[in-house]
Amino acid sequence: MKKKDKDFSDKIFYWILKILGYGTMVLLAALVVVLLKVSFPIFEKFGLKFFILNDWNPVTRVFGALPFIYGTVVTSLLAIVIAVPVSIGIALFVTEIANSKIKKILSFLVEMLAAIPSVVYGLWGLFVLVPWLRNSVEPFLGKYLGFIPLFYGAPYGVGVLAAGIILAIMIVPTVSSICREIFYSVPNLFREGALALGATHWEMMKLAVVKSSVSGIFGASILGLGRALGETMAVTMVIGNRPQISPSLFSPAQTLASLIANEYNEASNSSHLAALTAMGLVLLMVSLAVNTFAKIIQKRFQMRTGVGK
């Protein structure tokens, strides 16, 4: 190829990338504009009260987002609380303990979890997880820890706890595989430094591996959180779909995504549709806020530790 041709193809390539790059931004902006336009009547009617109104009634046309925001945030946080320690454990086992055969098998199995369709998780949740929670776990927790509001109330089975557990299982593959890569990237020098100081293997993992990876683990958690916030099908099937705010993990609830999935088909009037679209907008904003917050925190950690960039 002559130099001129090369310059020319370089230029084309450059422009393609540039268009793709700007295209993404335009797409996001367009999405927001459409959502805003369709949901505008709701904000016109309720204003900011829309976000704090604890009521949802398509018949009387009262629409408040609060119980759904609550349900979304609480189930996702619960998922993170369960999934992150489990993922760290799996990643440590794979990188620091398992021999190479077990390592391969376990990594494969965890990756398979990521390939299971959401609706299959939902079915499993409905037929296996929910009955187990209703008949064994929730009565047990209620009996011994019932004095804590979290574990108070009737064991429905369907509800926040079921949704949180399903979400946790669904995000473990993502979070644990990122953690695994982060742990692999910790130089052996730190491990040997810790061992040479007389650290046991556990202490070494904590000191040299986990602590050096804090910002990376945080990033992995946020990625998992992002996935949990928007997850729809499986959650819809096990959360009980009741818009209410209760401190108990046993009680049914509803998320932004599950509400939209449930009611979109039967939206009876234009303001109902507008309200659902507004919910979509809220979900988008929550996700963007979480990610932005995460980026800021991660920067902070990086400046402190200099690892996990």
Place this chain on the structure above:
Amino acid sequence: MTNLVEVNNLKAWIGEQQILKGISLSVQHNDVLAIIGPSGCGKSTFIRCLNRLHEEIIGARVEGEVKILNENIYGSTVDPVRVRRQIGMVFQKPNPFPSLSIYDNVAIGLKLAGIRRKSALDEVVERSLKQAALWDEVKDKLRMPGTSLSGGQQQRLCIARALAVNPPILLMDEPTSALDPISKAKIETLLQDLKRYVTIIMVTHNMQQASRVSSKTAFFLLGELIEFGPTEQIFTQPKAKLTEDYITGRFG
């Protein structure tokens, strides 16, 4: 005079490859032993056998005897964690823990040993940093991350970290080879001080360093100890032809 370290017929493997082929030597209190030899001859492996770090490599195996203060550290009832806690080690590349402050990097050895009392830690951190000639440079920023220091400072921080538990022995694996000439010189000066209170066993690539700092020298070649004796003798009247060739730079 009793030996601080006595190595008898030490052999080491990684997988099928035999790296040390029967090493015997002894070190007395306040010796500085320099281990020299071409790359890959087993110098690092040798000192990693002295604190049982070698066995952490997958497929690694050790035979023979290493007595420290008359106890065979490869005895069947000996816990390697306890052995390592009593012996300091400094690596080729500085490796302060990135998540810990300067202070905590120095205090970590004591914390691992279960010491939590703040006044005790304060005292040891100051003493160790002074011993490592780093105190004046960091005393106002003890809470900064250890990794915020320059390479040479980080290596001195690692020396302080190793000294904090007051080990009788300090193992050093080419501690200056990753540093710039000025940092290198600083650490060499520091070694002259350190040898007053700790016995040093140091791998070095650098003949001048070996002859300046050490009192004994061991020359390794292909996993065997070719010659071992007082540094002056090794450098002026080596007994083995191979040693002479190596020291005069004819190979390696």
